[in-house]
Amino acid sequence: MIATPQAALTPEFIAALREFLPADAILSHPDELLVYECDAYTIEKRSPDLVVLPSTTAEVVSVVELCARHQVPFIPRGAGTNLSGALLPVEGGVIIAVTRMNRILNVDFANRRALVEAGCVNAWVTTAAKSRGLFYAPDPSSQTACTIGGNIATNSGGPHTLKYGVTTNHILGFEMVLPDGEVVWLGTKPDQGEDVEGYDLRGAAVGSEGMFGVVTRALVRLIRAPESFKTMLGVFESVDDASQAVSEIIAAGIIPGALEMMDQLITQAVEAAYHFGFPLDAGALLIVELDGAAAGLDRQADRVIAICRKNLARDVRLARSDEERALLWKCRKRAFGAIGRLSPNYLTQDGVVPRSKLPEIMRFIKATSERFQLRIPNVFHAGDGNIHPLVLYDERDPDQVRRAVAAGEAILEKCVEMGGSVTGEHGIGVEKMDFMARQFSSADLEAMRMLRRVFDPQGRCNPHKMFPGSKRCGDFAPRKQASA
Numbered sequence: 180m181i182a183t184p185q186a187a188l189t190p191e192f193i194a195a196l197r198e199f200l201p202a203d204a205i206l207s208h209p210d211e212l213l214v215y216e217c218d219a220y221t222i223e224k225r226s227p228d229l230v231v232l233p234s235t236t237a238e239v240v241s242v243v244e245l246c247a248r249h250q251v252p253f254i255p256r257g258a259g260t261n262l263s264g265a266l267l268p269v270e271g272g273v274i275i276a277v278t279r280m281n282r283i284l285n286v287d288f289a290n291r292r293a294l295v296e297a298g299c300v301n302a303w304v305t306t307a308a309k310s311r312g313l314f315y316a317p318d319p320s321s322q323t324a325c326t327i328g329g330n331i332a333t334n335s336g337g338p339h340t341l342k343y344g345v346t347t348n349h350i351l352g353f354e355m356v357l358p359d360g361e362v363v364w365l366g367t368k369p370d371q372g373e374d375v376e377g378y379d380l381r382g383a384a385v386g387s388e389g390m391f392g393v394v395t396r397a398l399v400r401l402i403r404a405p406e407s408f409k410t411m412l413g414v415f416e417s418v419d420d421a422s423q424a425v426s427e428i429i430a431a432g433i434i435p436g437a438l439e440m441m442d443q444l445i446t447q448a449v450e451a452a453y454h455f456g457f458p459l460d461a462g463a464l465l466i467v468e469l470d471g472a473a474a475g476l477d478r479q480a481d482r483v484i485a486i487c488r489k490n491l492a493r494d495v496r497l498a499r500s501d502e503e504r505a506l507l508w509k510c511r512k513r514a515f516g517a518i519g520r521l522s523p524n525y526l527t528q529d530g531v532v533p534r535s536k537l538p539e540i541m542r543f544i545k546a547t548s549e550r551f552q553l554r555i556p557n558v559f560h561a562g563d564g565n566i567h568p569l570v571l572y573d574e575r576d577p578d579q580v581r582r583a584v585a586a587g588e589a590i591l592e593k594c595v596e597m598g599g600s601v602t603g604e605h606g607i608g609v610e611k612m613d614f615m616a617r618q619f620s621s622a623d624l625e626a627m628r629m630l631r632r633v634f635d636p637q638g639r640c641n642p643h644k645m646f647p648g649s650k651r652c653g654d655f656a657p658r659k660q661a662s663a
C-alpha cells in the first residue's frame with residue numbers, strides 16, 4: 180500500500196516537531212527547501228514540505244513517530260549524491276537528513292571494525308583507520324561527500340570494489356529506525372563477535388534505497404591496507420582495444436584492485452580541469468591498479484603491460500610515486516566534476532553488461548550519441564562491466580531534455596538485451612522504475628514488494644520509488660514525451 184498524498188503539513192505537526200527539535204534543525208522556508216528538491220539526478224525536481232536535521236537516534240525516532248501519527252511520508256537522506264532520483268519527494272513529505280549524525284563513535288583496531296553514525300562521510304572512516312594500516316574498502320568516487328547510511332541504502336560500489344566487494348560485504352551490522360518508530364539492529368551487534376542471532380536480515384536491507392527505515396548507526400569492517408601498489412595508465416587508440424585488454428587481463432586470472440576506463444571526451448575534460456598530463460588524442464585510457472604483497476606484483480604488472488601492448492596500447496605508464504598515484508585517482512574520481520566544462524547538465528547512466536560485451540555496448544553508445552545528437556562521454560568501472568555514459572544536455576532546452584532521457588533509456592534497454600542490468604551501483608530510484616518489469620518477473624516484483632511491506636506496511640518510507648507503476652511527479656513532461 181502506498182501512503183495517501185500529504186498536501187501540506189498541518190500547524191499541529193510543525194508545533195509538535197518544535198517540542199523535540201531545535202529551531203535550526205527544522206527547515207521550512209522555500210529557499211531552504213530548494214536545496215532538497217533533487218539529488219544528483221537533476222532531471223526531475225520537487226521540493227519536500229519540510230526538512231529535519233536530527234542529531235540523535237532518539238530525535239529520529241520522535242520524527243518518525245510523529246510522521247506515523249499524522250500519516251506523513253518521509254525520506255531518509257545522506258549527502259544527496261544519489262544519481263537515480265531516489266531522494267525525489269514525489270508527493271512532498273518530510274526529508275530526514277542525517278548529516279548532523281556524522282561521528283565516528285569507535286575504531287576497534289584489534290577487531291578491525293568501526294562504529295559510525297549514519298551521516299559519517301565514507302572517506303572519513305579510512306582516514307580514522309589508516310594510522311594502524313587498516314582501511315574501509317568500498318570507495319565510491321563520491322567518497323569525500325557521500326555517507327555510510329547512503330552507501331548502505333544503495334549498496335555502493337566504487338573503483339576498488341572489483342577486488343574487494345561492494346558495501347554489503349563490509350557492513351557487519353546497523354541500527355535502523357523502522358517507519359513506526361521501533362529501533363532495530365540488523366546483523367552483528369557492536370559488542371558481539373561476528374555471529375548473528377536469529378535471521379540475518381542485513382543483506383535484505385542493504386540496497387533497499389531508503390525504503391525500509393532510517394539507518395542511524397553502522398558497524399563497518401576494516402581490512403588490512405595492501406602492502407604495495409602498481410598503478411598503470413594504458414593509452415589506447417580506441418575504446419575497442421582498451422575493452423579487449425580488460426577482458427584479457429581478467430581472463431589471465433589477474434584481479435586488479437581497480438580497472439577503470441575513460442574515453443577521449445572525458446579525458447579532455449579531466450585534463451583541462453586537473454592537468455595530469457593525459458594525452459588528449461588517445462581514444463581511451465585504462466587505469467589498472469594491482470595491489471597486495473610486494474613479492475610477485477612486478478611479475479603481474481609485466482603481464483598486464485604485455486596484455487595492453489598486445490591490444491595495441493600506444494603507451495603504458497607506471498605511477499612513479501605515491502603522489503602520482505594519488506593524482507591519477509583524484510583525476511578519475513573527480514571526472515564527473517569536470518563535466519561542467521562541457522555542459523550545464525548531464526544524466527549519468529549506470530548499466531551493466533557482461534565484460535566481454537564492453538566493445539559492443541561502447542559502439543552502441545557512440546551510435547546513440549549520433550542518433551540523438553547529444554555528446555556522451557564515458558568514465559567507468561570497466562573491470563565490472565559497469566558503464567557510466569554521461570549524457571550531456573542543457574535543461575533550458577526541453578527538446579534536449581527529452582532527447583537525453585530517450586538516449587539514456589535506449590542505452591539501458593540495450594544493456595538488458597545484452598544480458599546485463601540497468602544498475603550496477605546507483606540504484607533504481609525514480610529514474611529506472613519502468614525497467615524493473617523488463618528485468619524481473621511479476622512474481623519477483625511481488626516478492627520484493629512483500630519484503631518491503633514487512634519493514635514498511637504503510638509504504639510511507641521513501642514512497643514512489645523502485646517499483647513499476649509508482650506515481651511520478653505530475654509535471655514531469657520530458658519522460659512522457661520520450662516514451663510517446
Ligand SMILES: Cc1cc2nc3c(=O)[nH]c(=O)nc-3n(C[C@H](O)[C@H](O)[C@H](O)COP(=O)(O)OP(=O)(O)OC[C@H]3O[C@@H](n4cnc5c(N)ncnc54)[C@H](O)[C@@H]3O)c2cc1C
Nearest residue numbers: 257258259260261265320326328329332336388389394604
Ligand atoms: C560524482 C559522483 C560519483 C559517484 N560515484 C559512485 C561510485 O563510484 N559508486 C557508487 O556506488 N555510487 C556512486 N555515486 C552515487 C552516490 O554517491 C552513492 O549512491 C552514495 O552511496 C549515496 O550516498 P549519499 O550519502 O549521498 O546518499 P543520498 O544520495 O542522500 O541517498 C541515497 C539513497 O539512500 C537513502 N539513504 C540515505 N541515507 C540513509 C539513511 N541514513 N538511512 C536509510 N536510507 C538512507 C536515500 O533515501 C536514498 O534512497 C556517485 C555520485 C556522484 C555525484
